[in-house]
Amino acid sequence: MDTITNPIVHDTRSYKSDQYVRWCPGCGDHAVLTCLHKAMVILQIEPHNLAAISGIGCSSRLPYYMNTYGFHTIHGRGAAVATGVKVAKPELSVWLTTGDGDSLAIGGNHFIHTIRRNVDINILLLNNKIYGLTKGQYSPTSDRGFVSKSSPYGTVEDPFHPIELALGARGTFFARCIDIDLKNTTDAFVQAEQHKGTSVVEVLQNCVIFNDNIHKEIVDKAYRDDRTILLKQGEKMIFGANMDKGLVRDGFNLKVVTIGQDGYTIEDVLVHDATTQDNILHLKLGLMAPENGFPVAIGVIRNVEGLCYDQEVKKMIDDVQVKTKVRTLNDFLMSGEVWEVK
Template identity: 85%
Template structure:
């Protein structure tokens, strides 16, 4: 009699651990965790085939709340450990939970090299523009002039812009989302996992204690539709409460227009293509800023194919092994000239 194995359909509870979630009430990390659970349900990943890595920071507690393999590492080194996990166990789906302080300060070097190598990992970069765990110091993404406990008179430096850093390191996937947008954030996480290579997802996240409402001018429902644009592959770059605004080319720059005014029609509006190898337009889209009259781009901004570091390492090992007679440690020790001492 033939045995029929039924396919297991995983639910959100299958990805939740039994640990009490220890984040401040109202912290954006709660939403990110929920979105990750939802994305894994959509992808139907096997919990034992998932590894969640983190460094140090509030966001780095995330592995405790996943019913998967997890590794809470040291400050800024999450990307290095995630790389090692993926190379050692390429069949795993590897996620890195990190913050703007953890990943872009002490961990900056590991971050850019993971992106440059195009290791097949998913980097969830939670950006609340503050060091929350260490009680409110300014981070590498804080705006110039930001007043904090470590900059009481205001910072005198310009911040990193994550997309600029990622694309400068030849990144193949970059997306942006906001913590309160559960629906789109879950979809973006799933898109990141489907990408073969390093996926960087910047998440605009709120810290209710040390940097409350830092993203309010962008994410508040009262004006979110007019200050953000959700980019979708193959669709016109249209946005606004009435969906009557669009992004067009203006020479070598971009321009925000109102459709039907000043001679602009829907035909003039750009169509989003995240798969273009040239990242010039992707960078321009990612750097749009409401302060300059543009909407902030969310969604998958860049998604191109390229060779993956872990796959190349695996193939290289197979190639070398096929050409060498060494099959064991004893073979290695006995190669070349040997002698016996009596």
């Protein structure tokens, strides 16, 4: 009699470790962890085929709370370790959890070159615009004039915009989400994993201790609908509490209009296409901000195809192994130019 074996169906318990979660109550890291667990359930990836990597920072404790392989590495070097893991074991789903300080300051070089190489890993960039673990210094994403323990009179520098770095490095996937928006955050994580190449997901996250309400101007329910726009592939870019506002082209720029006023109709509103190679449009969408009269773009902004570094390395190795005559260590030592000393 044939035995019918049913595939294992995982729930969130399959991906949770037995460790007590050590983050401050109310920290956005809790929501990110929950969304990652939910995304894994949707994707049904076997826990032993997952690797959670991190650098240093509050968010970098996440690997402890995943029932998977993992590395808690050193400051700013998580992307380098994640690259090594993916090249060594291409079959693994690799997730790098990092903060705006960890990845954009000391780790900035690794961040841009990982994206440039298009290594097939998922980077969760938790952006709370502060160094939380070291108790409240300004970070590379802190706004000009920001007062902190390391800038008591305000910063005198402009911040990085993560999407500028990602697209400047020819990134193939960029998404943005809000920590308290569990549904769309989970969806962004799922799409990041389904993308082949480096996926960057910027999570606008709150630090309740050292930078509370830093994203309040867009996440507060009183005006979130008017100050954010959820981009969906193939759908009109409309937003607002009454869903009556839209984005249209104005020459080489974008413009916010009210549908039904000043001659604008729904037909004039742009349709979102994350798959177009036009990274200039994606950059314009990613840089929108309320202070410029635009809503902040949430969702998958860019999702294009490209060659993956890890797969190209594997192809090269396979090709060399077929062609080479070297089969043993002695073959290697005796290959090339050799000579005997007497």
